[in-house]
Amino acid sequence: MKKRVAVILLVICILPATLAAATPFFQFGPLVSYNKTVVELDDENAWKDINNFSFGADVRLNPIKWLSIDIPATIGFGSKGSFSIALLPTINANIPIYITDSIGLDIALGVGTQFDFQYVGEAKEWTMNGHLLENAGDAFAESKLVYRAGVTVNLAILSVGLNAAVPCKGTFSASNAGDIFNPMWESTRVSAVVLFGF
16 A cells, blocks of 8 residues: 555656656757667677768657657768668657656657668669659658667757667568568667757
């Protein structure tokens, strides 16, 4: 009985702070993504190779406290003027846990899809997921559903986050519909971000 009363009192104390917390509507900042999967994290030499990391930026919109739209993007450069941009827009359900109005953390679980754009310098043309942009339908069909989880520590206008993205086995054009939603845990990749709120 005493434990139940203690839990109720704790919830009563925490809930007002959580409800009063103000998450910035717009957040933006640098992003670094580790290109290796989680099964390769134990390779110490891989951490020392700068080529195993991708760099970019993250844009996050928080229309309401319990919902966020995240658009992380990384860029890579190739030869002869070629470069690539990887976008992973997701919509997330947030669980805000705040100590004060502006200090706390957000736990987010979301789903989205990755778009890999590439500019081929010699041909001077854009592709998405290996298809020319003029064939947008085919390009989208080759996208994969991605599950994403993240924890963000919020310190007033500054936020620091760690995210994990899990791609599914099949693309949207997969003949086996189950593969579209079947996560490939061994292909999980992690990223870190620093966000500034406005």
